Amino acid sequence: MKEKLELILNNATQEINNSQSVQELDDVKLKYLSRKGELNSIKKNLKDLSDEEKRVVGSLANSVSNKLEELISIKNNQLYKKELNRKLEEERIDITLPADYRPHGKVHPLTQTINEITEIFQGLGFSIMPQEDSPEVETEYINFDMLNFPPNHPARDMQDTFYTKTAPNVILRSQTSGAQIRQMLHQAPPIRVISPGRVYRCESVSARKNNLFHQIEGLMVDKDITFADLKGILNEFVRIYFGSARPTRFRASYFPFTEPSAEVDVQCIMCSGKGCRTCSGTGWLEVLGAGMVHANVLRNVGIDTETYSGFAFGMGVERLTMLKYAINDIRLFFNNDMRFLNQF
Ligand code: DAH
Numbered sequence: 325m326k327e328k329l330e331l332i333l334n335n336a337t338q339e340i341n342n343s344q345s346v347q348e349l350d351d352v353k354l355k356y357l358s359r360k361g362e363l364n365s366i367k368k369n370l371k372d373l374s375d376e377e378k379r380v381v382g383s384l385a386n387s388v389s390n391k392l393e394e395l396i397s398i399k400n401n402q403l404y405k406k407e408l409n410r411k412l413e414e415e416r417i418d419i420t421l422p423a424d425y426r427p428h429g430k431v432h433p434l435t436q437t438i439n440e441i442t443e444i445f446q447g448l449g450f451s452i453m454p455q456e457d458s459p460e461v462e463t464e465y466i467n468f469d470m471l472n473f474p475p476n477h478p479a480r481d482m483q484d485t486f487y488t489k490t491a492p493n494v495i496l497r498s499q500t501s502g503a504q505i506r507q508m509l510h511q512a513p514p515i516r517v518i519s520p521g522r523v524y525r526c527e528s529v530s531a532r533k534n535n536l537f538h539q540i541e542g543l544m545v546d547k548d549i550t551f552a553d554l555k556g557i558l559n560e561f562v563r564i565y566f567g568s569a570r571p572t573r574f575r576a577s578y579f580p581f582t583e584p585s586a587e588v589d590v591q592c593i594m595c596s597g598k599g600c601r602t603c604s605g606t607g608w609l610e611v612l613g614a615g616m617v618h619a620n621v622l623r624n625v626g627i628d629t630e631t632y633s634g635f636a637f638g639m640g641v642e643r644l645t646m647l648k649y650a651i652n653d654i655r656l657f658f659n660n661d662m663r664f665l666n667q668f
Contacts, residue, residue, distance in 0.1 A: 325366065325373070325377075325381050326384060329384050332362050332363060333392070339355075346400060346403045346407060349396060356392055363389050366385055367382070367385055370382055434657055436645075437641050438520045438538065441518075441520070441565065441639075441641070442518060445542065448557060450517055452518055452519070455520075455521060457510070458503035461488070461495075462502050465493065466506065467498060467499065467501075471502065471580060472581050472618050473580045474580075484498075485524075486498075486535075498524065499638065500520070500523060500541035503543075504543045504621070505625060508627060513546055513547075514546040515634070516545075517542070518542045519543075520540045520541075520641070521538065521539065521541075522536060522537070523539050524536055529655065530654075531654060531655065533654065534642070534654045537641070537654070541637070545634030546634065547632060549616075551635070554635035558612070558614060566590060573588070574586040575587045575589060581621050582614070582617060583615065583618045586614050586615055587610050587614075588610070588611055588637075591609075593609070595607055611643065616634070645657070
């Protein structure tokens with residue numbers, strides 16, 4: 325048995341030394357040291373020996389097994405390092421190679437305009453209403469009723485509204501003016517706020533009209549607010565947005581939620597006289613709607629009309645962007661064509 329143990333030691337040592345991988349080494353370990361391995365089968369036969377032999381062979385078997393464990397552990401360390409180095413070498417990254425080209429995104433021109441306009445109004449003391457306070461899926465109640473559009477009044481047809489089948493009277497908002505109502509229900513005067521966002525109208529799409537577009541609504545309610553305040557604020561806005569002291573014109577108009585109402589024109593910014601394509605030769609460009617908040621609207625939200633008055637205005641973001649950059653087709657904003665978008 326002694327010889328057998330020595331043979332095992334020799335063979336195993338050789339096989340350990342010859343192992344080329346951790347996997348091979350594991351197989352050797354299994355072959356000699358596992359429960360069903362060669363050493364164990366010898367230990368199992370010890371019972372047939374005399375006590376004296378048992379002691380001698382037993383202790384020899386133990387020392388062989390300890391020796392093998394040690395050899396395996398040393399070899400395992402070497403192989404592990406070798407394999408790790410090979411892996412590191414294989415997976416090495418050449419940091420001198422040129423990087424993949426990833427084009428940078430840009431802020432969309434409409435977002436740029438919204439940012440620019442909101443900054444102007446922030447400078448004039450207005451705060452920005454968070455988008456989530458004025459949803460795009462709106463009720464007719466907020467979008468029309470509370471804004472003094474009488475039921476079945478033709479004024480509702482001024483804006484071709486998208487109705488939903490989700491629930492009666494739930495619509496896609498046709499204007500941001502509902503934000504006025506939401507703000508006044510939420511906060512007592514003094515109020516000085518603007519609310520940018522998307523609006524929807526059921527119209528056939530053309531170079532001038534898209535059925536999704538953006539508006540910025542403004543509202544100021546306080547004691548002693550007059551039409552002069554409205555003119556002052558809007559003239560200042562035009563001056564900063566169009567970059568010079570551009571003449572404006574307030575034309576009497578009609579909106580159900582303001583009285584008096586006005587449409588505001590700016591002197592044509594690229595006028596070439598009678599044949600001008602931008603202003604159709606009129607010399608003026610309409611840029612926004614505005615007016616003094618109608619007493620009915622203030623009453624609807626429980627604001628005392630004896631103490632308070634206010635003005636409101638609304639402007640189209642696409643239109644203002646098109647005027648500023650001489651863009652002649654509203655659809656360009658929505659096509660995601662990089663050749664167009666990269667110009668801003
Ligand atoms: N909501 C109007 C529209 O979409 C624009 C407008 C006009 C807003 C007058 C106002 C306003 O706040 O006072 O046509």
